[in-house]
Amino acid sequence: MPTSAPVLEVEDLAVTFSRKGETPTRAVDGVSFSVAPGETIGLVGESGCGKSVTSLAVMGLLPPRGVRVSGSVRLDGQELIGASDRMLRRLRGADMAMVFQDPLSSLNPTLAIGTQVTEVLLEHRDLDRKQASAEAVDLLDRVGIPDPGRRLKEYPHQLSGGMRQRALIAMALACSPRLLIADEPTTALDVTIQAQILELLRELVVGSGTALVMITHDLGVVAGLCDRVHVMYAGKIIESAERHELFARPRHPYTGGLLHSVPRLDAGRGARLTPIRGSARDTIPWSQGCAFAPRCDNAEDDCLGDTVPLEVDPAYGTDRELRCRHPLQPARVGAGTSGAGVARAATGGSGATASGPGR
C-alpha cells in the first residue's frame, strides 16, 4: 500500500444534469476516493452508473451550462472545483491526462498523427518545432509503435485500432502527468490487443509512479491492473476494497453478482455463469433506500426507507467500505474460488474476460 501523499483526492463529488423542463438527474452522488503515486484504482460498474461523468468532472471537462458540480477534487493538494479555465487548461495534458474509449473518434481525422502529438508538446513544454518532432518520435517508440518516423506522417484512419490507442496513450503521457485517467481504454479493441494495451499501461504508467484511475466494466481489467477497486452503482460507490480482498470476499450483493457473471478459468466444468437479474434501469432513488434493492436477492424491508450509508465494513477493519444492510457472507462465495482465476485470465490476455456486465 503506497503511503505517500495522494496525487488525487476526490471528496463528496456530486454532478447533477439539469435541462430546462426536465427533472434534474444526479449522475454522480457523493463519490469519494483517492489515488497515491504509482497506485492504480479501478472504478467499476454497469453502463450508466456514472464512471465517465466522474472522470470528466475530475478533468473539468463537463459542459459549463446545464451541469452542477459540487464537492472537492484536489490534484496534489490543489483544488480543481471552481478553478479558472486557464488553470485547468494548464493542468490538463501536463499534470493530468485522460485516455478515452474510442481511439478512432478521439483522434482528429483531418490531422496527421505527428501534428496531434507535437501539439501537446508545444502547448505544455518549452520546445521548438524540431525538438517537438524528435520528442514525438521518441514517444511513439516508447508506446511500441513501430517505424514511428513514418507513422507520424500518417492519418488516424491509416492506423489500426491498437496503434491509434497507443498514439493516444503517447499523447497523454507526453508531459509525464501525475495522474492518468483511462476511461474504458480497451473496450473498443480486439481481445488480443486489449491485453497489449493493458500491459503497456502497466509498464509506462504504473512503473513511472503516475497515479492511474482505470474506468471499466470489465473485472478482468481490474484483476490484472488495479490495487484498489471502487464499485459504483447508480452514481454512488457501493463497495471499496483492496483488489484481492474484493475478489476473494465480495460483500455487496452487486459486487458478488458482477463476479459471478464473469467466466473463470479455475471454475469447475459445471459452474454456471449467473448474470445479475434485471437491468440498470430497475433502480429506485437512493433517497428511498438502496438503489440496488429491486435486483437484490438479499433485500429486506429495512433496505427501503432512507439512504443506505457507505460505512467501514465492520467485518474487515478500516480498509473496506460497504453500502449494504445485508452483505454477503464469505461462505456464499466459496473459499476455493477466489479472484485468482479472474486475475490469471486477465493477465494471460486469453480473452476470458470479454463479457462485461450491463452490455
Next chain:
Amino acid sequence: MTSLGERKRDRIDMLAAQAGAVPTGEVGLSLTRSAFRRLRRDPVAIIGAVIVVVFLVVAAFAPLLAPKDPIAQYLLSEIRPGSIPGAREGFPLGVDNLGRDLLSRLIHGSRQSLLIGVVSTVLGVAAGMTLGILAGAFGGWVDTVVMRFVDILLSIPSLLMAITVSVLLGQNQWALMIAIAVTQVPIFARLLRGSMLAQRGSDYAVAARALGVRPARIVFGHVLPNSVSPVIVQATLSLATAIIEAAALSFLGLGDPDIARPEWGAMLASAQAYLSIRPWLAVWPAVCIIVVALGFTLLGERLREALDPKFRR
C-alpha cells in the same frame, strides 16, 4: 416568408450535420484523396466536371476561340424588320438583331457569367464563413446576435434581396456581384456555424481539451477543418445559383450598363423582342445558362456524396 426561411434553415441544418463524420476511408489514402478517388469513378461527377471544365476553358480563351469580334456588326444590309439572318458561312449560329455574331457573343458571354458567378460566390463564402466562425467559435450571445441577423437575411427570397441590393448600389458589375453574394451569405454562415457546433462536442475535440490544447487552436486547428466539407459542397452548388441569378438580374436590366458587352442574361432579354422571328437568339443563351448551372450542380451533388460517409459504398 417565414416558411421560406424555415425551409431553407432546415435544409442547411441537415447539410451541416453531415460534416466531419468519422471516415472509414481506404487505408493508405488521405481523406480528400479517397473522396477524389470515388469522384473519379463516378460517371455523373465526370459529366459535371467535363461541362465545368469546358466552360472554364472557353471563358479563359474566349478571344482565341471566338471566330468574330463580339461587338462588331455584320450583315447589316440584310437586317430589316421581320428578318434576321440565320446560320451561314462564317456565322454558324447567325447574327443578332444588331448584326453581331451570336456564337462569338455566347463565347465571350461565358466570361461575364463565370466571373460574376465565381466572384460573388467567393465573396459570399468569405463573408458567410466569417459570420459562421464568429457564431460557432464564440457561441453565447455572439452566436445569438449573429444568427438572428442571418435568419432575417435567410427569410428574404434571394432574388428579391439581390434586386434590392443592386438597386441600392447602383447599376454596375460590382453591385451585381455584391447583390448575389449577399444572398449567399446567410447560407454559408448558418451551414458553417451548424457544423462547427456539432464538431465542438465531438470526441476528438473533447480529447484535445483533455490535453490542454488552447481554445483558439481547438477552434481553428481541429473544429474548423472538420466543418468545411459541407461549405465546399455548397459553394459548388452556389456557383450554379449565382450564375442563374446573375443572368436573371441582367435580364431584368440590373446588370452591366455597357449593353454592348456580351452577357447571357442580357442577350436573353434583348432576344425577347425577336422570339417570333428568330427564337434561336433566346434559346442559345438559355441553353448555356442551364448547361453550365447543371455542370456545377452535378459536380456539387456528387461531391457531397463522396464526402458523406452515409453514401459510401
